[in-house]
Amino acid sequence: MSKLSYEDKINIYNERKNGESLSSLASKYNVRDDNLAYLIRLIDKHGFDILRTNKNKTFTSYEKEQIINRVLLNNESVCSVAIDEGLLSRGMLQNWIKKYKENGYNIVERKRGRSTMPKVTKKKENEIDKEKIKRLEEENLYLKAELEYSKKLRAVVQARKNQQQKKK
Numbered sequence: 001m002s003k004l005s006y007e008d009k010i011n012i013y014n015e016r017k018n019g020e021s022l023s024s025l026a027s028k029y030n031v032r033d034d035n036l037a038y039l040i041r042l043i044d045k046h047g048f049d050i051l052r053t054n055k056n057k058t059f060t061s062y063e064k065e066q067i068i069n070r071v072l073l074n075n076e077s078v079c080s081v082a083i084d085e086g087l088l089s090r091g092m093l094q095n096w097i098k099k100y101k102e103n104g105y106n107i108v109e110r111k112r113g114r115s116t117m118p119k120v121t122k123k124k125e126n127e128i129d130k131e132k133i134k135r136l137e138e139e140n141l142y143l144k145a146e147l148e149y150s151k152k153l154r155a156v157v158q159a160r161k162n163q164q165q166k167k168k
Helices: 006-017 022-029 033-046 061-072 078-085 090-102 125-167
Strands: none
Touching: 006 022, 006 033, 022 033, 033 078, 061 078, 061 090, 078 090
16 A cells, blocks of 8 residues: 555545445556555544554554454454554554564564664774784783793603602
C-alpha cells in the first residue's frame, strides 16, 4: 500500500463503497486485492484520519507486547488485531510476532539513528615510529631480564648437581 498516494486510497475506498469489485480495483491500481480489503476495513474502523500519517507512529515495547499477546494468548486473528490497533499493514504485526518468538519471547527494541562507532584517526608516521620504538625497547628489556633469569637458574641447578656429587 505504500505506493498508493493519499488520494488513491480515498478513491479506492469511495469506488469500493460505490460497488466496484476488489479484483477490478486491484488491477486498476496494481495492488493485491487482500491489501485493498485490509485498507477498506482500516478506513471503516478509523476513518480517513488513519491515512494522514506524516510521521510513522512508534509503539513502546509495552504496547507491542500487549498487541502481540492479543494474538498469541487471546487467539485473536492477526488481521483483526492489526485493524483494531490501526497498524498500516498486517505484515507489521506478523514481523513483530516473528521477532518476538525468535528472541525467546522478549521484545527487543531496534536502535535507531547513527551508530556510535569510534572514529579512526590517522596517526602521523613519526608518532607510529615512536610507538614502535617504545614497544621494541620494552620487548628488549623483557628479553634481557628473561635471559638473566635463565642464567641464574642454570647456575643454581649446576650448583645443586655439584653438591650432590660431593656427598657421594
